[in-house]
Amino acid sequence: MKLKLISPASYRTHPxxxxxxxxxxxxxxxxxxxxxxxxxxxxxxxxxxxAEEVHSKLxxxxxxxxxxxxxxxLRLLVKMTFLNELDLSEGGxxxxxxxxxxxxxxxxxxxxxxxxxxxxxxxxxxxGKAAAKxxxxxxxxxxxxxxxxxxKCSNK
Amino acid sequence: MKLKLISPASYRTHPxxxxxxxxxxxxxxxxxxxxxxxxxxxxxxxxxxxAEEVHSKLxxxxxxxxxxxxxxxLRLLVKMTFLNELDLSEGGxxxxxxxxxxxxxxxxxxxxxxxxxxxxxxxxxxxGKAAAKxxxxxxxxxxxxxxxxxxKCSNK
DNA sequence: TCCCTCGTTGCAAACTGTTCTCATTACGCT
DNA sequence: AGCGTAATGAGAACAGTTTGCAACGAGGGA
Numbered sequence: 479m480k481l482k483l484i485s486p487a488s489y490r491t492h493p494x495x496x497x498x499x500x501x502x503x504x505x506x507x508x509x510x511x512x513x514x515x516x517x518x519x520x521x522x523x524x525x526x527x528x529a530e531e532v533h534s535k536l537x538x539x540x541x542x543x544x545x546x547x548x549x550x551x552l553r554l555l556v557k558m559t560f561l562n563e564l565d566l567s568e569g570g571x572x573x574x575x576x577x578x579x580x581x582x583x584x585x586x587x588x589x590x591x592x593x594x595x596x597x598x599x600x601x602x603x604x605x606g607k608a609a610a611k612x613x614x615x616x617x618x619x620x621x622x623x624x625x626x627x628x629x630k631c632s633n634k
Numbered sequence: 635m636k637l638k639l640i641s642p643a644s645y646r647t648h649p650x651x652x653x654x655x656x657x658x659x660x661x662x663x664x665x666x667x668x669x670x671x672x673x674x675x676x677x678x679x680x681x682x683x684x685a686e687e688v689h690s691k692l693x694x695x696x697x698x699x700x701x702x703x704x705x706x707x708l709r710l711l712v713k714m715t716f717l718n719e720l721d722l723s724e725g726g727x728x729x730x731x732x733x734x735x736x737x738x739x740x741x742x743x744x745x746x747x748x749x750x751x752x753x754x755x756x757x758x759x760x761x762g763k764a765a766a767k768x769x770x771x772x773x774x775x776x777x778x779x780x781x782x783x784x785x786k787c788s789n790k
Numbered sequence: 791t792c793c794c795t796c797g798t799t800g801c802a803a804a805c806t807g808t809t810c811t812c813a814t815t816a817c818g819c820t
Numbered sequence: 821a822g823c824g825t826a827a828t829g830a831g832a833a834c835a836g837t838t839t840g841c842a843a844c845g846a847g848g849g850a
Contacts (some may be wrong), residue, residue, distance in 0.1 A: 585782035
């Protein structure tokens, strides 16, 4: 099985922070990893994809990456803080590009139909900071999940 | 297989809110349901158990309740708002007794060792309320999960 | 540039947490 | 007490995720 290779030069000329972080850890840059990260970069932050969705999006655009590799890569990207992992209860975990300069955003989830809205609120972030400080924890990220019924579903 | 029965009188004399809610919905009070709820009541609020933990705790104290029933009962108790369901990512969901007179409480979770601390903060609750109102959602409950490193784990 | 090493991949099998199926039991109304 | 039907137990089924292993290939050294 032949992989469509990304020419090494194309990423060697622009060594992304991801690539340098990888290298400094004895890890390697591979076409698969590149593809997964690119997908998230194209899609932008604030959109959440499940492992399965990442897999099918890549497959649709003609890129063959095995599901197991997707999982391994997502885990890696989360550990390296390039992606953010959300736990939205039902329907498996989702991942999104982590933008270090933006405040965490939070989710309003309809427990019946799954409709999800995002919002931001500094009070929430500060509450997380305060709590972390209080217990001596080092804060990584906070996520507020508000479980609710959307207008459509609450009329039933 | 014979079930160790709880005498009907013992709970008929003190019809718990759980029992009346059940009845009014055409559902039945069973020894199994009683046991699961009792376990949470003994343990108190603020402690989170997974389905598996509920199962083994009951088994250890000599109560035989099948795992499938545990799951069914937990789901039921959550739907009836006697228990609160937490989504703490890794290791499956956890449940805790819901105290209706307390504000939602939030969780500070060490992503490395799993240590979990609780805190309360009205700003968070208000943020959830505001967001729900803003999108026309009917709020059920909000939970803030702060992912962090505890003092022990951040020193590695 | 070619080689070699060892990190990475693909595949399939294994796991894990949860739900479902269905025969059997038993709650609770009368 | 009798009956209709909700609830249970046991195990199979399931979805999402992980792991084991043989084959591959990234990238540093000669």
